[in-house]
Amino acid sequence: MRYEIRVDGHMSETLAKAFPELDHVVMSGQTVLYGSVIDEAQLFGLLARCQSLGLHVLEMRQVPE
Amino acid sequence: MSVDEDQPESAEQQTDPLGDPYLRTRFILPSRPVTFLARPRLTRRLDHSPPTPLTMVNGAAGAGKTLLLADWAAGRAQPVAWLTMEAEEKRPGMFWAHFLHALRTSGRHLSDRIEDPADAHHVDRRLLSAIAEDLATADPPVTVVLDEYERVTEPDIAEQLEFVLQHAGRGLRLILVTRTEPLLSLHRYRAAGELTEIRAAELAFTPEETVALLRLHGLRLSVQAARALVDRTRGWAAGLRLCALAAQESQDPEVYLKEFEADRSTIADFLLAEVLKRQPEDTQDLLLRISVLDRFNPDLANTLTGRADSARILADLHRENAFVEQLGHSWYRLHPLFGEILRAHLSVRRPGLEPELHRRAARWLRQTGSLPEALAHGAAAGDWDFTAAALVDDLAIGRFFTGLRSDDLAGLFSRMGPETTSPATELVRAARDLSHGDFRHGTVHLRQARARLDGVTGDPAAARLSCALLEALAARLTGSPTRAELAAESADEVRQDVAPDLLLKHPELPALLLTHLGSTRLWAGRFEEARAALAKAADAPDSASTVLARKESLGHLALIDYLDGWLGRAEHKALEAVAEAERFDPSPPAGSAIEQVVLAGVAVDRNELGRAKTLLDEAAEHSATPHDPVTAAGRAIVTARLQLARGDARAAVEAADPDVFAVVASPWAESHERLVTSAARLAEGRAGEAAEILRKLGDDQPSCTTEAARIQCAVGNVDEAIDLLDSVPADGRTGPAVTVRATLVKAMAADAAGDTATARRLVAQALLDARRERLRRPFLDAGRWIRPLLVTAPLDRLAAGWLTAGHPACEDPAGPGTPPAPIVVEELSARERDVLRRLAQMMSTQEIAADMYVSVNTVKTHLKSLYRKLAVNRRGAAVRRARDMGLL
CATH class of the missing domain: 1.25.40.10 (Tetratricopeptide repeat domain)
Structure with a gap:
């Protein structure tokens, strides 16, 4: 399953290191984290990590392989 | 972790169901920093009278939930029971033990009927009822705050909390402080007006509050400018706090705040970096290093920094309300939000340092006696020699088998590779394998551990005792008595060298x-x-x-x-x-x-x-x-x-x-196996084979000998049977299930010899011995010879009520002349009764088959079992006996 998570604001390179399993790209005031996710458990784990890093999740969606 | 001496300890139970001491810092109100801004509009919501049974404060990390509750609770006349949740409480037993400890710590005296759950995983419904009942009488109501409730993900716990809340009525006020929506059926409470909710929108700072907060930091800002700041931060408390700190340090705070407004970075990330870079180098270093810890005091922080000034730095940071929260006494923690971000900074700025920090923390924690945390950090450091040694030296290897921490330990050591080969790591591997019943691998690791133990320096007593335990288990799993005795002996030898307090603890x-x-x-x-x-x-x-x-x-x-x-x-x-x-x-x-x-x-x-x-x-x-x-x-x-x-x-x-x-x-296991085979051959009518198998019998267990005698007697070898019985020592070791069978064999022998009087006397004795134990099987296995005996007086009365149908021995008015009550050892089935009724109408087998719409063969089968159950062999006798017994 490939997912992308769109968060508000530009993430620093340092903070992006908190998501070593995902790639990221910064665009127009947002950061998109993307990559493959093993299962639902990991997905919820990623969401919780966003929350605990104080990130605002704007969108999360599955993308075609 | 350390327990402070200067606070009164009202709780009786000092350790949780896993045997670890309760962490004091989780049961006290977090202290508020000097720059904390009281927000009356929110505390008024909490003070609403009458209070709702359930209150939920729900907001993102850093929204100011915990401090709001701490501020409100501190201002109340009634003490509030406070509990900060941890991942441990995913187990219901742990959750309720902590819940009760929080109540006791708040000064509530609980009824004696409430016993702390002994099992970490499970909680009894009776305990929940007792808690609810106890709280229901509380006046004024007891307030319980569960902070960081988002860590409780177990649906069972939510359901149990609701149960207690419902049954405690007005006696309990529960306040959940959480980042995520809890699993309680909130809509019901909402509909009934029994829920107070303070959510993100309300928690957000207003421009006016922002101005007041900044003023506490010595900054002046117009409400207009504050509004822009609130828009940018969404009124997020942590963001505003960081903002104030960053601005304080800058040349021109007003300009700084303006610029921040325009920046498009993620807020926490940006602000934290800003505040961090404005700290002195040693403070930055300390913050990065302690990010690997959940809790710390200055001494532990010094261990990680290698310096001696942590106490001062931490006090400063707390005073400024930057990053750290005080947990009471000299313990602190990083704000969870900043902890996560700081760890990201640590890995970028000090790559490779993290394992070393975990290693130092593990050693410090081990010395201060907090084993679970020491193990967790040791594992995080990948320092398996240390982690395994900590477990073994603490004599905690048995925890692999007690079910208490078995899963935790297995999980902890699951990442341990094969490269470490210290005695302790081998012992842990052996324990892991043996706990799954894998004695082959377990034995290999044990052998390696033993070989290396001889070369070990220091005090190997705990390791040797652990080794003895695992040896004994391996011996049990492989059925090797010599090995077990050796293990027990070596345990006895080494036990006196083990510190007595360790033995007491385990x-x-x-x-x-x-x-x-x-x-x-x-x-x-x-x-x-x-x-x-x-x-x-x-x-x-x-x-x-x-x-x-x-x-x-x-x-x-x-x-x-x-x-x-x-x-x-x-x-x-x-x-x-x-x-x-x-x-x-x-x-x-x-x-x-x-x-x-x-x-x-x-x-x-x-x-x-x-x-x-x-x-x-x-x-x-x-x-x-x-x-x-x-x-x-x-x-x-x-x-x-x-x-x-x-x-x-x-x-x-x-x-x-x-x-x-x-x-x-195993001698008895083998003998019993042979006896079953022999009895099976006997049942199949292969008497010769049955007797032949018995010849190979070696064991002298009375139960085996008696069963062998029964089979010998049944195949006609009466003398051999009696010899066998005589060889059983009459030492009172054997109980009724053996003695009754032995008596019945003797009775059978007497019956076969035509000595009915002796047979009857012996059966009477067997019935007397068997009656109290309801021991039916020996009589059913005895064979046909016993049936006529059981239906004659006085045996029929001894058998009645438990072995045979009929009423238990009552005085028989007609005396010994009455016809004996026949036995039915097994109830007739419905179909057998149908056949019996038609039999009584003098119908032939064919007629019965036609009447019942079944085949002739089926009827014959029913007849056979009918005859067996009624102990007859002809249809006329069957009908007569059935009439006597009132079955027709």
Whole structure:
């Protein structure tokens, strides 16, 4: 399953290191984290990590392989 | 972790169900920094009168939830019970133990009926009722705050909380502080007006509050400018706080705040970097290093920084309200939000340092006596030599088997690779393998551990004792009595070298060792020595860690009683074992389920075959150790006896083989297997083969000898049967299940010799002995000869009510002349009754078949079993007997 998570604001390179399993790209005031996710458990784990890093999740969606 | 001495400790129970001390810092209100801004509009919401039973404060990390509640609670006349949740509380038993500890810490005196849950995983519904009942009487109501409730993800706990909340009525006010929506049925409380909700929108700072907050930091800002800041931060408390700190440090705060507004970075990330870079170098270094810790005090922080100034830096940081929160006394924690971000900074700015920090923390925690945390950091450092040694030196290896921390430990060491080879790591590997019943790999690791122990410096007593425990377990699993005795001896030798407080802390270790020793002795047929070891294990101190050992040893003692023929005693002990197990979670490792096997055996002897079957199925389901010779042998015997009783000889022979690897054969297990095979041949009518098998019998267990005598007698070798019986010593060791059978063999021999008077006297004695135990099987197995005896006075009265149909012995007014009440040992089935009624109408077999729409063969089958049950062999006799018994 490939997912992308769109968060508000530009993430620093340092903070992006908190998501070593995902790639990221910064665009127009947002950061998109993307990559493959093993299962639902990991997905919820990623969401919780966003929350605990104080990130605002704007969108999360599955993308075609 | 350390317990401070200067606070009164009202709680009686000092350790949680896992045997670890309660962490003081989790039960006290977090202190508020100087720059904390009280927000009356929110505390007023909490003060709303009358208060709702449930309050939920729900917002993102850093929204200011905890401090709001701490501020509100501190201003109340009534003490508030406070509990900060941790991941441990995903287990209901742990959750409720902590809940009760929080109540006690707040000064609430709970009724004596409330006992702390002994089992970490499970909580009794009765306990919940008792808590609710106790709280229902509270006036004024008790307020309980559960902070960081988002860590409780277990639906069971939410359901249990609702139960208590509902039944405590107005006596309990529950406040959940959480980042995520809890699993309670909030809509119901909402609809009933029983829920106060403070959510993100309300928690957000208003421009006016922002101005006030900044003023506390010595900054002046217009409400207009503050509004823009609120827009940018969404009124997020942590963001505003960081903003203030960053601005304070800058040249021109006003300009700084303006620029921040325009930046598009993620807020926490940006602000944290800003504030961090404005800190002095040593402070930055300290913050990065302590980010690997959940909690710390200055000493621990010094250990990580290698400096001596942590106390001052931490006090400064707390005063400025930057990053750290004070947990009371000298303990702090990082704000969870900043902790996460700081860890990301740590890995970028000090790559490779993290394992070293974990290693230092682990060593410090180990020295201050906090084993679980030391293990966690040791594992995070990947320092397996240290982590395994910490576990072994603390004598905690038994925890792999007690079910308390088994899963945690297995998980902790799951990442341990094969490269470390210290004695402690080998012991941990052996424990891991043996706990799954994998004795082959376990033995290999044990051998390596032993070889390396000799070269170990320092104090290896704990390691040697751990080694002895694992040896004893390996001996039990492989059925090797010599090895078990050696293990017990080496344990005795080394025990005095182990620190006494360690032994006190780990009663499970000697209890488990004795259980394994007892089990191995039992396997070897040394019942008395086995009993001695097992009785000691069953007598181990009553604590959560010894539950499994006590249950197992009681189960083994029950098996010995069963094999000796003491059904009542066996049942009693097995039920005790079941009761022990019920206080405990049935999730793995639940042990061998040997007590269920014994209960099934008792049921077979009482001819309660359906019950026996159910118990055996349960035992197979519950057994956590597939490879345990004694249990396997016990199950084989009981299953085979059940199949024999059901008349399935082939299945009995199949079941009689325990199919288990053992170094030394068990004499009784082998004999019982042979006896079942012999009895099966007898049932199949192959008397010669049955007798032939008995010739190979070696064991002198009275139960085996007696069964052999029965078979010999049944095949006609009466003299041999009597010789066998005479060889059983009359030492009072054997119970009714054996003696009754022996008496019946003698009766059978007398009957065969035509001495009916003696036979009758002996059967009477057997009935008397068997009656109290409801021991039915020996009479059903005795053969046809006994039936005429059982229907004559006075035996019929001895048998009535428990062995045969009819009323228990009442005075017979007609005297000895009345016709004897015939026996029905088995109830007639509905179809058999149908056949019987038609038989009484003088219908032929063909007519009955036609009338019942079944085949002639089916009718014949019914007739056969009808004759057997009524103990007749002709249709006329069947009808007569049925009339006598009132069946027609």
